[in-house]
Amino acid sequence: MILDLHNHSIKSDDGRAKVENYCKWITKRGLDLDGFVLSEHRQYDSTSDYRALEDEYGILILKASEVETEYGHVLLFGVTEDLEHAFDFADVRNPLEMVLRETQRCGAFAVPCHPSRTIVGMFSHYDELGPAEGVEVVEILNGGGRGTENADAIALAKKYGYRGIGGSDAHIVSHIGRCVTEFDEEIESIEELVSALAGGNYRACSVESV
Amino acid sequence: MEIDIKAVKKEFVGLRFDETTFKMKSERIAAFATGCGETEARFIDPEDSDFQAVPNYATSFHGRRNLPEHFPVDIRRSFDAGKCCESLAPIRPGDTITGSSHIHDIYEKTGRSGPMMFVVHRMEFTNQADTLVAIVDWRMVIRLGEM
Numbered sequence: 001m002i003l004d005l006h007n008h009s010i011k012s013d014d015g016r017a018k019v020e021n022y023c024k025w026i027t028k029r030g031l032d033l034d035g036f037v038l039s040e041h042r043q044y045d046s047t048s049d050y051r052a053l054e055d056e057y058g059i060l061i062l063k064a065s066e067v068e069t070e071y072g073h074v075l076l077f078g079v080t081e082d083l084e085h086a087f088d089f090a091d092v093r094n095p096l097e098m099v100l101r102e103t104q105r106c107g108a109f110a111v112p113c114h115p116s117r118t119i120v121g122m123f124s125h126y127d128e129l130g131p132a133e134g135v136e137v138v139e140i141l142n143g144g145g146r147g148t149e150n151a152d153a154i155a156l157a158k159k160y161g162y163r164g165i166g167g168s169d170a171h172i173v174s175h176i177g178r179c180v181t182e183f184d185e186e187i188e189s190i191e192e193l194v195s196a197l198a199g200g201n202y203r204a205c206s207v208e209s210v
Numbered sequence: 211m212e213i214d215i216k217a218v219k220k221e222f223v224g225l226r227f228d229e230t231t232f233k234m235k236s237e238r239i240a241a242f243a244t245g246c247g248e249t250e251a252r253f254i255d256p257e258d259s260d261f262q263a264v265p266n267y268a269t270s271f272h273g274r275r276n277l278p279e280h281f282p283v284d285i286r287r288s289f290d291a292g293k294c295c296e297s298l299a300p301i302r303p304g305d306t307i308t309g310s311s312h313i314h315d316i317y318e319k320t321g322r323s324g325p326m327m328f329v330v331h332r333m334e335f336t337n338q339a340d341t342l343v344a345i346v347d348w349r350m351v352i353r354l355g356e357m
Contacts, residue, residue, distance in 0.1 A: 013317070013328065013349075042319065068320050092318045092325065118322050 001183045002205075003060070003193070004036040004176055006075060006113055006139060006167025011048065012041040017173045019050055023057040024173075031177040035060025037077070037167070037193075039113075042067060042090045044079040062190045065089060066113060069096040071132055072120045075139065075167070078108035078194035096122075100134040109197045111165060113139040116152035123156045131160060137197060140164030141204040143178030150179075150206075165197070166204030179206050213354065215327055218282060219316040227278035228311040232271055236303035239263045242270060256303065265297035268335050268344035273311050276331065276350070283329070283352050291328060291349035299343040306338045314347060318354070325354040 008015035083106035166179035314332035
């Protein structure tokens with residue numbers, strides 16, 4: 001099962017893609033993609049309901065969040081009401097340790113994204129702050145990666161023993177599907193995605209390798 | 211210079227600080243549409259029975275102030291982060307459009323270049339019948355590290 005785990009819609013302040021247009025693009029282009037996750041910046045979009053689009057296009061659409069910490073940005077999968085109230089998703093200075101602790105307590109799963117990117121990537125803070133405790137998985141392939149960002153992320157993930165996912169970090173329609181995650185099992189809900197992420201039976205892929 | 215974004219947000223979000231009136235002229239409406247590459251007669255031909263401004267016309271309007279008085283950021287240290295326009299009703303020649311400005315949102319985010327503060331200046335445009343015809347959000351971004 002192939003999912004793009006990191007994308008933004010117009011719900012994000014810098015997103016320019018309507019969700020239906022992602023679906024149309026995937027369908028029209030015949031992308032080998034079973035679904036995608038909307039990981040909106042500094043918020044959890046609890047109001048949007050994409051089930052009608054899922055039914056119309058046969059594409060799984062899940063929701064997540066991308067929050068900010070002193071170690072950079074982190075994707076949160078399986079956001080619950082409990083987690084939404086645990087800390088301020090809009091705060092750009094949430095301590096990573098707290099985000100990871102609360103995420104785990106609430107049954108969700110946290111994945112630092114674009115970890116080799118300057119300032120907003122976790123690895124860029126390791127010299128100053130030291131390795132982060134409690135990280136299991138990082139986004140080793142990010143569709144917006146420049147230069148050696150993805151290669152560096154792969155190398156450092158291996159060094160620290162982290163598993164890796166792929167996500168396009170799409171903010172416009174045409175960027176979806178650039179980097180994805182291939183799972184061995186079927187996933188039909190956010191709960192099953194969280195379980196799968198914890199399980200480890202997946203690999204990050206770029207569009208050339210899928 | 212440190213800036214307390216939460217305090218700035220509390221003081222300025224929702225604050226109305228400017229109101230400007232614009233008179234709609236067919237030549238300018240048609241010229242803007244043509245400049246946008248528009249080809250539909252209702253946007254480029256003043257003689258068309260349904261002649262009106264293109265949906266994004268309100269993005270060309272500017273009030274007298276970019277920010278409220280005493281806003282703790284020098285506008286010269288900011289740059290344009292884009293506009294978003296919602297067209298709600300046609301704007302036609304002869305209309306008198308009133309644009310009312312307020313700070314709609316202030317938020318912080320971190321990017322490759324470091325921390326940034328975004329200010330969303332919203333203008334709401336009504337016509338002479340007090341019909342809301344358009345809403346334009348103009349984002350300004352200030353790099354906090356350079357303040």
